[in-house]
Amino acid sequence: MSARSLVRSPVSCSAVNECFTYNSRRSRSFYQCSNTMKLQRPQVAQMLLPRKLRKSSRLQTAIFTQRQIVSNCCSDLSTTYTEELPNYLAINVLQDQSDAKQENIRKVLVILNPYSGFRSSREVFYKKVQSTLKLSGFTMEVVETAYAGHAKELASTVDFSTCPDGIICVGGDGVVNEVLNGLLGRDDLNEALQLPIGIVPAGSDNSLVWTVLGIRDPVSAATALAKGGFTPIDVFAVKWIRAGVTHFGLTASYCGFVADVIQLSEKFRLQLGPFRYVIAGLLKFLSLPQYRFEVDYLPLFPESNPKPKSPNENFHDQLFDGSKVKRSTQMDGNTADNWVTRKGEFLGILVCNHFCKPAQGLLSPVVAPKAQHDDGSLDLILVHGSGRLRLFCFFVAYQFCWHLLLPFVEYVKVKEVKIRPVGSTHNGCGVDGELLQAEGQPEWHCSLLPAQGRLLGRHPRT
Secondary structure, eight states: OOHHHHHHSOOOHHHHHHHTSOOTTSOHHHHHHHHHHHHSOOOOSOOOOOSOOOOOOSSOOOOOOOOOOOOSOOSOTTSOOOOOOOHHHHHHHHHHHHHHHHHHOEEEEEEEOTTSTTTOHHHHIIIIIHHHHHHTTEEEEEEEOOSTTHHHHHHHHOOGGGOTTOEEEEEOHHHHHHHHHHHHTSSOHHHHHHSOEEEEEOSSOOHHHHHHSOOOSHHHHHHHHHHOOEEEEEEEEEEETTTTEEEEESSEEEEEHHHHHHHHHGGGHHHHGGGHHHHHHHHHHHTOOOOEEEEEEEESSGGGOOOOOOTTOHHHHHHHTTOEEEEEEEEETTEEEEEEEEEEEEEEEEEESSOOOOSSSSSOOOSOTTOOTTSSOEEEEEEEOOSHHHHHHHHHHHHTTOGGGSTTEEEEEEEEEEEEEOTTOOOOEEETTEEEOOSSSOOEEEEEEEEEEEEESOOTTO
16 A cells, blocks of 8 residues: 555544554554655644743754644544644744843954964964854954054953953964953953953964863864853962062963073064974074072972071082072061072073963973962972083973973972072063063062963863
8 A cells, every 4th residue: 555545545543543653563664654644734623732842052943843642533634734833832932042042142352363373363263263153152353463462452441341251362372361461450350350261272382272271273172162161270470579560471481591582582483483482492502591590489388398408418519500598487477488599590490370281292291290270379390500411401301291300400389489580691581472571680579369360161071
């Protein structure tokens, strides 16, 4: 019997009920007939509406079919079903969809640095990221930076009512740092602290988003932004005490060899892009100067402070090249803070806010393996001594994460750090890829602001 003859023939109520009953023994042709019957539904006396209407999602609307319960026998199943849903039901469905879309709309400001990396940030955003964000319910205002410091100016003057759901940075760690300093420099600081920052990696260095959120490419960043959520992160402040200038950061602060490389690399930004750090590092390595600093730090765990140097401890002089060690106690109310001082030659001084895993490179070594972005402490790494051989050994060991095992490397978790260049040492201090210049012999004071930052997105493992 064909499907066409089955539809047109009159059947009893029991036959209709049997059509809606699942039987695994029925053939495929019978189910084809059942599908034809569904398209031509009879007039019925009673209809049960669904108990609950599911809200429409952002990407697709779930359509539910209504099962009909036949109470009276129908003599002709070929009659086309034309009865529409009640008006009040259609209005509720439309209103439900409108409310769902309204809840999913997120207004953000997108700050795009067209000069980041290989100047491909425009292509990265418009071809790989923008469509995903639009489908996820983002309403975006895109602004491209035109000069250094433009992102900081935009963040410091933006009306929060136009971007209540955050600011998305397209570029490297530099544009993120500018946005952070623009927000924390506002008069309405409380509102600025609540505004999250999203990151789309498209720059020379994207260590922050790779370390904290585990995101290495723009497509993964767009997916993380679409999923939503926030990740709290500590913020550190680097203050030039004499001038009263404060600069904020999220990744790391550094003095010595790394700061000199950052300064020299700016000369090759337009020509070499991300490879400018390699060329600047080689040039600075061949003309390596001596760096002398005086470092004061406040340990996170005072009981683990190193003891004062004894005159009989000659091995200590060999280990730290004769750097002087002394301890001082400063009283602050009823609290005694035990400061530790280091003086001497240092190839580098690194103050890390998280474990600083570079996004570029094959091995992706970790600078500070004990650091976490929300642990309420800073991680201080002191590379004692001078000379190309020692610097070469440090960077080779760093590629395999063995650098903390070297005898001339000191690693301690701290609350605050004070760094003072001595003599003709370069007085610059790097913060998240940006170099801070000072006159004379400045004192850089690095302190922590626990959980004062918010990043859009969550780590995929959380």
